[in-house]
Amino acid sequence: MIHVSLQRLVLKNEVNYIISQITGLINTPVFIQDAEGMALFGEIDQYQPFRYPVEIDNKTIGWVGGGEQAAVLASLLSCLAKQELEKKSIGREALEKYKEITLLYDLAEKLTASLDTAEVAQLVIDEAKTLIAADNNSVMLVNEETGMLEVIASSGKELHPGEGLKNGTGIAGSVVLTGRAEIVNDIPSDKRYVPGAVRVSSLMCAPLKIKDRVIGVIYISSEDPVQYTAEDLKLLSAIAFQAAADIENARLYDSLKETFLTTVYTLAETIEKRDPYTGGHTKRVMNYSIAIGKVLGLSDTEIGRLELAAMLHDIGKIGIKDRILLKKGKLTPFEFAEIKMHPIYAEEILNHIKHLRDIVPAVKHHHERYDGCGYPEKLRGDGIDIKARIIAVADAFDAMTTDRPYRKAMSLQIALEELWANSGTQFDPEVVRAFFEAFEKDELLVKKGW
Amino acid sequence: MSKILIVDDELHIRLLLQQTLEEFEEEGVELLTAENGEEALQILQEEKPGLVFLDVMMPKINGFEVCKVVKNDLGMKDVYIVMLTAKGQEFDKRKGKEVGADVYITKPFNPDEIVRKARDVLGNQLS
Ligand SMILES: [Fe+2]
Numbered sequence: 001m002i003h004v005s006l007q008r009l010v011l012k013n014e015v016n017y018i019i020s021q022i023t024g025l026i027n028t029p030v031f032i033q034d035a036e037g038m039a040l041f042g043e044i045d046q047y048q049p050f051r052y053p054v055e056i057d058n059k060t061i062g063w064v065g066g067g068e069q070a071a072v073l074a075s076l077l078s079c080l081a082k083q084e085l086e087k088k089s090i091g092r093e094a095l096e097k098y099k100e101i102t103l104l105y106d107l108a109e110k111l112t113a114s115l116d117t118a119e120v121a122q123l124v125i126d127e128a129k130t131l132i133a134a135d136n137n138s139v140m141l142v143n144e145e146t147g148m149l150e151v152i153a154s155s156g157k158e159l160h161p162g163e164g165l166k167n168g169t170g171i172a173g174s175v176v177l178t179g180r181a182e183i184v185n186d187i188p189s190d191k192r193y194v195p196g197a198v199r200v201s202s203l204m205c206a207p208l209k210i211k212d213r214v215i216g217v218i219y220i221s222s223e224d225p226v227q228y229t230a231e232d233l234k235l236l237s238a239i240a241f242q243a244a245a246d247i248e249n250a251r252l253y254d255s256l257k258e259t260f261l262t263t264v265y266t267l268a269e270t271i272e273k274r275d276p277y278t279g280g281h282t283k284r285v286m287n288y289s290i291a292i293g294k295v296l297g298l299s300d301t302e303i304g305r306l307e308l309a310a311m312l313h314d315i316g317k318i319g320i321k322d323r324i325l326l327k328k329g330k331l332t333p334f335e336f337a338e339i340k341m342h343p344i345y346a347e348e349i350l351n352h353i354k355h356l357r358d359i360v361p362a363v364k365h366h367h368e369r370y371d372g373c374g375y376p377e378k379l380r381g382d383g384i385d386i387k388a389r390i391i392a393v394a395d396a397f398d399a400m401t402t403d404r405p406y407r408k409a410m411s412l413q414i415a416l417e418e419l420w421a422n423s424g425t426q427f428d429p430e431v432v433r434a435f436f437e438a439f440e441k442d443e444l445l446v447k448k449g450w
Numbered sequence: 451m452s453k454i455l456i457v458d459d460e461l462h463i464r465l466l467l468q469q470t471l472e473e474f475e476e477e478g479v480e481l482l483t484a485e486n487g488e489e490a491l492q493i494l495q496e497e498k499p500g501l502v503f504l505d506v507m508m509p510k511i512n513g514f515e516v517c518k519v520v521k522n523d524l525g526m527k528d529v530y531i532v533m534l535t536a537k538g539q540e541f542d543k544r545k546g547k548e549v550g551a552d553v554y555i556t557k558p559f560n561p562d563e564i565v566r567k568a569r570d571v572l573g574n575q576l577s
Contacts, residue, residue, distance in 0.1 A: 008475070091469035098466055099561055 002092065004084045006032070006054060006062035006077070010040045015080060019073065028067030032077070035062055042066070056081050090321075097318055117141075117250040118161070121153035124218065124243040129155060131239065132232055134220035136200065139243065140165070140172055141208070141216035149173055149216065157198045158221060170194040172205050172217045179214050181206035181237050183228045187221075201225040206236045208244035218243060281398055286310040288394035288435070289387075291443040295434040298386070306387045309362035313391050316346030316363075340375050343367055362387035366395060369426045381428075389428040393419065393435050396427070452572055453480045453499035457490040457516070458534065459508045463557065467503055470561040471568060479572065487511025494520055499529065501571045503564070504551075506535045514542075514549050521550030530571045534559065 009015055010032060019041060023030045031042035032054075045065065052074035054062040061081060064074040121139040128137050136156030140149045148164040149172060165173055171192050175182055184190050185202045203221035207214045218240045222228075289310040293303050317325060320342060324335045331339065347364045350356045365379055365388035372380030374392075400415040410418070416439075423432040438444050454474065456467045464483050475481055482497055484490040487508055494502070494516075502520075506513035513533055520526050533546055533554040546554055555563060 088469075088472075091465055091472075094462070095466055095469040095561060098558070 002085060002088050004056060004061065004081045004088070006034050006081065007038075007040050009077070009081055009084060018076070022073050022076070023066075026067065026069045026073075028069070030064065030066035030070050030073065032073075033063050033065070035060055054078050054081060056085055093321065117247060118152055120243075120246045120250040124239065124246070125153050125155055128218065128220060128236065128239050131235055132204075132220060133222070133226070134204075135223045136198070136219075136221045138219050139208075139216065139247075140219060141247070142167060142176060142214070149176060152216075156221075158196050158200060159219075165194070171203065172219050175205045175207050175217050176214050179207050179209060179212070181233055181240070183230070183233050185225075185227050198223060202228055204228050204233055204236050206233070206240035208240050208247060210244055210248050215244060215247065281402065282311060282314075284398045285313065285391065285394045288397060288438075288444055289390050291438040292390045292394065292431060292434045293387070294443070295437045295441075296386070296390070296430070302387065305359050305362060306390060308356065309359040309366075309387050310391050310394065312346070312350070312356070312359070313363055313366045313395065314342060314346075315349060316342035316344065318349070319345035340367070343376050359387075361385035362391065364388070366391040368392070370428045371425045374426075384428075386431075389431050390434075393427050393431050396422075397435070452501075453482055453497055454568065454572075455482045455484060455490065455493055455497070455499040455502045457484045457487070457502065457508075457513070458505040459485055460505075461485075463505065463534075466561075467559075467564065470564050473565070474568060474572065487513070487516045490516050491519060494526065494529070495524065498526070501530045501532070501568060503532050503534055506533050506554075514545055514551075517546075517551050518549040532567060 010019065019032070023042070029042060029045065031044050031048075032040045033044060034040055037044075040062065048065045048067075050067055050070060051063045051065040052071045053060045054064060054074050054077040056078065062077070064070045064077065121141075124139055125137045128134075134156075136154070136158035138154035138156075138159045139152050140159075141152050142148075143150050143164075146164075147167045149167050149170075150164040151159045151161050154160055167173055168177060169192075171182065171184060171190065174192050181204070183202075183204050184193070187193050187201055187203060200221040200223050202225060203219065205217050205219045208216040208218060218236065220236065286307055289306050290303060293306045298306065320338060324331070324338050327335065343364045343366065347360050350360050350363060362385050365374075365377070365384050368374035368377065368379045368384045368388060369392075370381060370384070370389065372378050397415060397419060400410045400418060401412060403409045416436075419427065419432055419435065423429045435444075454471060456464055456471075458464050458467070464485065468481055468483065471479075471481055480497075482493055482499060484493050488511055490502075490504070491511070493499070504513045504516060517531050517533070520529055520531070527550070531551050531553075533551045534557055535554055536557050543554075553567070555567070
């Protein structure tokens with residue numbers, strides 16, 4: 001419960017100044033007291049018959065006494081108190097939202113500058129290639145569960161991602177065991193060597209170490225005989241040192257990503273609860289969107305983004321006041337304009353999070369129309385991100401087929417007709433077609449597991 | 451009576467900080483605000499707040515300069531100054547130290563962290 005203290009209000013510099021000014025203009029002595037009767041200003045005159053209440057929403061928080069003219073001061077104070085109350089309640093609401101957003105930021109902070117493990121390994125190889133002459137390069141990591149040394153990223157013909165060595169075998173396996181970098185310039189005479197897809201003559205292998213634990217190796221080899229030097233090995237070890245730290249980070253990131261998605265999803269649900277939709281809207285929009293995206297043949301990366309974007313399509317509503325978002329009656333044009341801000345708020349929020357920045361177009365434009373009459377940018381046709389065009393259809397379909405505070409759900413038949421009727425104007429006809437295809441294949445009901 | 455001064459050129463940050471520190475008001479602490487460096491310096495001299503939340507990036511007189519004037523030119527070494535810096539722009543720690551800032555917090559700030567900081571600082575000053 002928010003309350004306004006008349007005492008604190010009266011003590012405020014600017015309010016105190018106004019009171020002094022006004023009382024100076026009134027002939028009779030004026031006093032102000034709080035609801036309990038304590039004097040806040042002037043001296044209380046027990047015999048003063050005129051007392052006027054200072055009220056907020058019909059609740060008396062104090063009195064002004066001192067002749068009929070004191071009434072003006074009482075209404076002025078009531079008005080100031082009411083303003084103070086409004087300011088506080090808006091402030092409190094804003095702070096709550098801000099807290100929700102900082103939660104997301106905190107998490108995003110941890111994800112900044114992270115890539116997935118395979119990407120990092122590939123970067124390491126690219127770097128090694130530019131620094132040391134070799135035909136084949138690979139990064140192999142120990143899989144704790146299987147005990148295999150697995151190729152995570154590679155270049156050249158010798159090894160390929162997905163291939164593996166039994167831990168402890170080969171020269172790479174031996175480096176894992178000893179934790180020491182090695183040069184082998186005469187491979188055929190090394191008994192540990194396990195022949196592979198191509199014949200190689202020289203190799204270098206350095207361990208990837210986190211403190212004393214070897215998590216894998218970086219391995220390079222040359223098909224033509226070359227003499228790798230101690231200098232070369234030093235360089236490779238330096239690359240390995242940096243790579244180990246980066247790969248460990250990436251692995252932590254992979255597990256964080258799970259947490260991240262769960263948190264984002266929870267956040268989306270929190271927002272949904274504020275919305276007068278029937279529960280499960282977010283989840284259904286996600287399912288419909290993914291089904292449509294698959295029919296349209298989007299790549300896995302794009303489907304992943306579509307999933308996130310659908311999950312967060314209304315995240316901008318976090319910035320809209322409850323008074324407007326939850327309003328039962330018709331919205332005024334001003335209130336509607338505020339609602340229309342939610343895609344823009346979403347952009348502001350998502351832009352701060354590196355990991356979510358690439359879904360901004362999909363989220364920001366989910367209320368654009370194919371014919372260019374939507375918002376916020378009146379984009380049209382192919383100018384609208386395909387993911388946004390998909391979410392628009394999914395969102396509309398779910399809105400039509402679920403109950404709203406102001407109307408019952410439409411029948412499925414009517415909702416489908418409605419999509420069809422607006423195909424080419426509100427919706428991208430290709431997306432509507434894909435929606436029907438998914439619908440006929442019964443794919444819209446497929447739940448995607450979390 | 452102890453006072454906290456909030457300095458930021460952005461209205462919403464000032465409001466959020468005021469709201470965050472509301473509980474101190476209940477305890478009799480006065481919350482003051484300034485929307486630029488000049489105003490901040492004036493209030494600092496007149497009201498002598500014990501704790502200042504000071505935005506670094508402000509037009510004309512920035513937070514570093516305000517801090518430097520307060521701690522050096524005005525010799526108000528006891529004022530505890532928390533610099534507020536936006537995420538993304540690297541906070542120049544060397545510079546912060548040079549001008550005598552006590553600590554820095556990045557925006558978006560964590561409201562709980564702000565309250566904790568204020569409690570620490572004012573706790574010492576109140577008792
Ligand atoms: Fe929306």
